[in-house]
Amino acid sequence: MTHLPQEHGPLEPRVLQAAEWDGWYDALETAFGSAESPERRAMWQALTEVDRSLAVWDGDRPVGAAGAFSFRLAVPGGAVLPAAGVTMVGVLPTHRRRGVLTALMRRQLDDVHERGESLAVLTASEPGIYGRYGYGLASWQLGVRIDRARARVARPAGEPVRLRLADPAGSAADCERLYAAQVPLRPGMLARRPGWERVALFDPPSERGGRAPLQCVLAEDRADATLLGYARYSVGISWEHGGPGGEVRVREVTAATPGARAALWNYLLELDLTDTVVAASLPVDDPLLHLVSDPRRLRSQLSDALFVRLVEVGDALRSRRYAAPVDLVLAVEDEFCPWNTGRWHLHAAGPEHPAACEPTEDAADLALSVRELGAAYLGGCTLAAQAAAGLVRELRPGALARASAAFGWPVAPWLPHGF
Numbered sequence: 001m002t003h004l005p006q007e008h009g010p011l012e013p014r015v016l017q018a019a020e021w022d023g024w025y026d027a028l029e030t031a032f033g034s035a036e037s038p039e040r041r042a043m044w045q046a047l048t049e050v051d052r053s054l055a056v057w058d059g060d061r062p063v064g065a066a067g068a069f070s071f072r073l074a075v076p077g078g079a080v081l082p083a084a085g086v087t088m089v090g091v092l093p094t095h096r097r098r099g100v101l102t103a104l105m106r107r108q109l110d111d112v113h114e115r116g117e118s119l120a121v122l123t124a125s126e127p128g129i130y131g132r133y134g135y136g137l138a139s140w141q142l143g144v145r146i147d148r149a150r151a152r153v154a155r156p157a158g159e160p161v162r163l164r165l166a167d168p169a170g171s172a173a174d175c176e177r178l179y180a181a182q183v184p185l186r187p188g189m190l191a192r193r194p195g196w197e198r199v200a201l202f203d204p205p206s207e208r209g210g211r212a213p214l215q216c217v218l219a220e221d222r223a224d225a226t227l228l229g230y231a232r233y234s235v236g237i238s239w240e241h242g243g244p245g246g247e248v249r250v251r252e253v254t255a256a257t258p259g260a261r262a263a264l265w266n267y268l269l270e271l272d273l274t275d276t277v278v279a280a281s282l283p284v285d286d287p288l289l290h291l292v293s294d295p296r297r298l299r300s301q302l303s304d305a306l307f308v309r310l311v312e313v314g315d316a317l318r319s320r321r322y323a324a325p326v327d328l329v330l331a332v333e334d335e336f337c338p339w340n341t342g343r344w345h346l347h348a349a350g351p352e353h354p355a356a357c358e359p360t361e362d363a364a365d366l367a368l369s370v371r372e373l374g375a376a377y378l379g380g381c382t383l384a385a386q387a388a389a390g391l392v393r394e395l396r397p398g399a400l401a402r403a404s405a406a407f408g409w410p411v412a413p414w415l416p417h418g419f
């Protein structure tokens with residue numbers, strides 16, 4: 001067991017009690033140097049899975065925190081797997097660099113393993129923190145800040161859809177059904193747990209900063225009114241410089257057809273009195289890159305998104321599909337979860353077929369740590385690129401190219417919302 005210095009006592013994370021939530025969350029706010037609105041705090045309290053929330057105590061004071069959500073995550077091939085969504089991690093500034101986080105991660109990954117979840121995922125406040133615990137950076141995202149005057153999206157030919165403004169809450173059930181149908185199609189997407197639609201709709205007046213309320217525009221089939229897509233966004237207009245200067249903030253664009261997608265982006269880029277359209281997170285292969293007249297005017301910025309940790313390597317590798325036939329032995333090193341260390345024989349006949357993955361004593365073709373495997377798992381970060389960075393070693397000529405092609409996927413992974 002790790003220990004705090006003498007005056008602090010032993011470092012034993014324990015599961016939170018519901019009545020302790022306020023003090024626990026206060027500690028998190030102090031750790032993050034932030035103070036949330038009462039509405040946001042209430043939302044996170046309602047969504048907290050108390051039985052998966054851990055705290056380290058110094059006397060009666062929580063000094064370290066870590067939580068998890070019971071998510072389901074889409075992986076290459078369309079399976080949507082149980083995954084622990086690691087969240088609400090923080091240690092009070094007075095108690096840092098003494099191993100509190102490491103003790104929390106130890107307990108949490110043991111709990112995740114015991115529950116039988118083969119994956120844990122997170123987004124990092126600082127990407128340097130989690131590699132030591134076996135998390136690899138598996139997906140990226142594009143933020144865009146579109147100069148509306150210079151970038152256009154044409155209306156879809158034949159006008160296959162009709163746009164209709166709808167009450168965001170009133171239309172939520174239909175929109176969530178459409179979202180759910182999209183989840184298996186893109187690795188990295190999270191099935192929305194019951195209650196999580198409130199994150200998508202969260203819009204308290206206290207957090208609007210003078211902007212108009214959240215809007216929802218539906219794209220419906222012109223013939224039979226089937227819902228084909230929707231966009232949630234808000235507008236803020238400023239008259240400060242002698243004329244209108246508005247910003248459209250896009251929260252979500254979900255579309256089941258190319259026509260719906262084009263119609264929604266055309267709408268968002270044509271809103272009067274605005275000059276900038278901002279979207280904080282799009283997939284790196286978002287069709288918008290091809291729809292827009294001048295992609296340079298997207299002023300896109302790449303940033304890290306989802307980190308993936310394979311908690312049970314064999315189960316995780318069996319549970320996804322592979323883009324090309326693969327028959328390889330991987331020598332995996334996992335210091336933090338040693339049950340994964342060893343050689344694994346991965347075998348799959350291509351994307352149409354389930355994979356097999358079992359421990360083996362055969363000679364290895366590739367050597368890598370669980371972190372690189374996590375980075376490659378969703379198909380968005382190639383093993384070849386990681387080998388070029390010196391992180392993956394090819395032990396049999398040709399194995400790297402074959403493995404890299406098999407672990408890739410035609411659709412880039414993307415995390416649709418934070419947690």
Ligand SMILES: CC(=O)SCCNC(=O)CCNC(=O)[C@H](O)C(C)(C)COP(=O)(O)OP(=O)(O)OC[C@H]1O[C@@H](n2cnc3c(N)ncnc32)[C@H](O)[C@@H]1OP(=O)(O)O
Nearest residue numbers: 031087088089090091096097098099100101102122125128
């Ligand atoms: C999923 C999420 O919720 S992400 C949010 C993470 N939380 C925050 O960023 C809030 C502000 N920061 C904090 O609360 C703390 O500094 C934490 C949680 C990041 C680290 O907690 P600590 O208890 O200080 O970490 P701990 O002492 O266990 O350190 C373990 C290792 O991580 C390293 N480390 C700790 N913080 C960082 C960091 N921000 N960047 C890089 N390395 C770090 C330590 O140096 C140590 O390295 P070592 O094993 O080589 O000695």
